[in-house]
Amino acid sequence: MKRVSLTQYLVEEQRLHNNIPASLRLLIEVVARACKTISHSVGKGALGDILGSANTENIQGEVQKKLDVISNEILLEANEWGGHLAAMASEEMESIHPIPNRYPMGEYMLLFDPLDGSSNIDVNVSIGTIFSVLKAPEGMTAPTEADFMQAGSKQVAAGYAVYGPQTMLVLTTGAGVNCFTLDREMGSWVLTQKDMQIPEETKEFAINMSNQRHWYPPVTRYVDEMLAGKTGPRGKDFNMRWIASMVADVHRILNRGGIFMYPADQRDPSQPGKLRLMYEANPMAFIVEQAGGAATDGKQRILDIAPQKLHQRVPVFLGSKSEVECVTAYHQE
Numbered sequence: 001m002k003r004v005s006l007t008q009y010l011v012e013e014q015r016l017h018n019n020i021p022a023s024l025r026l027l028i029e030v031v032a033r034a035c036k037t038i039s040h041s042v043g044k045g046a047l048g049d050i051l052g053s054a055n056t057e058n059i060q061g062e063v064q065k066k067l068d069v070i071s072n073e074i075l076l077e078a079n080e081w082g083g084h085l086a087a088m089a090s091e092e093m094e095s096i097h098p099i100p101n102r103y104p105m106g107e108y109m110l111l112f113d114p115l116d117g118s119s120n121i122d123v124n125v126s127i128g129t130i131f132s133v134l135k136a137p138e139g140m141t142a143p144t145e146a147d148f149m150q151a152g153s154k155q156v157a158a159g160y161a162v163y164g165p166q167t168m169l170v171l172t173t174g175a176g177v178n179c180f181t182l183d184r185e186m187g188s189w190v191l192t193q194k195d196m197q198i199p200e201e202t203k204e205f206a207i208n209m210s211n212q213r214h215w216y217p218p219v220t221r222y223v224d225e226m227l228a229g230k231t232g233p234r235g236k237d238f239n240m241r242w243i244a245s246m247v248a249d250v251h252r253i254l255n256r257g258g259i260f261m262y263p264a265d266q267r268d269p270s271q272p273g274k275l276r277l278m279y280e281a282n283p284m285a286f287i288v289e290q291a292g293g294a295a296t297d298g299k300q301r302i303l304d305i306a307p308q309k310l311h312q313r314v315p316v317f318l319g320s321k322s323e324v325e326c327v328t329a330y331h332q333e
């Protein structure tokens, strides 16, 4: 099979579909290079002094791990110098990060969850990085948080890197989803899966069952019906997986189908779910839809949500289309 590198793929895409101008290609390459650097750090583990807590808190009140902080710095530094960016925003930073001293101002804005699955860092389980690219509004002079308040349907690119047994980069620019594997010896990203498609039907679901007693009735009904198996209303047995790294759960679903859920629950009605719209839900929803799946917050398409604030949280149901439609319909009844 002919080896196609990330750069070759991006150039060819531009030639065929005119959807990846040179400035966007450069930006994606810089993000991919930063992910490669994070992957090297992850691979060192205790040898690189990257495990354990940083003893600091992020804006969400979560205790940061050393690798959360390191990954954030790697992405900031790479993109400050490398991409065509006007500003960045990160799950780990309270406010936006405008790019200093850039004339003319960059055309894009980058958002990221630098290290997804923080609870898995210290136990050598797959973790990742999630990113989303928006266009800077026309005529923007000094970027503000308001410029980032664009629905997910406006994303021009989104992707994630998963640091597992292999390091992979999954990317969409709005014309399907492709997967690249990091060739560690050569240091390059090689196209290994073209046009990923999520199987429409599935027998696998992912949810943190320990929250069951707090769920709202539509989620309880949906999960109960799956748990009832062959003799229940669904007429088939379901299997369950929960890795607690969204990247790893979504990567499995892209490959063999399934539904991923992080619903809102009754513990704290002011917290609509756990996952962040701008850094987790939107980029993953874009990827999942581009792979033939669906993504909702139980009521509407995630990509149609009008964001209210940078660190907004949303309920998430995504994966195989028929299952997402089923649980979304239960929210309407």
Ligand SMILES: O=P(O)(O)OC[C@H]1O[C@](O)(COP(=O)(O)O)[C@@H](O)[C@@H]1O
Residues within 6 Å of the ligand: 091, 113, 115, 116, 117, 118, 119, 208, 244, 245, 246, 247, 262, 274
């Ligand atoms: O520990 P819980 O409640 O099961 O939550 C797991 C979820 O939290 C997350 O880890 C949140 O991501 P961060 O590590 O970036 O905070 C998701 O990746 C994952 O799906």
Ligand SMILES: [Mg+2]
Residues within 6 Å of the ligand: 113, 115, 116, 117, 246, 280
């Ligand atoms: Mg995350």
Ligand SMILES: [Mg+2]
Residues within 6 Å of the ligand: 068, 091, 113, 114, 115, 116, 117, 118
């Ligand atoms: Mg994170």
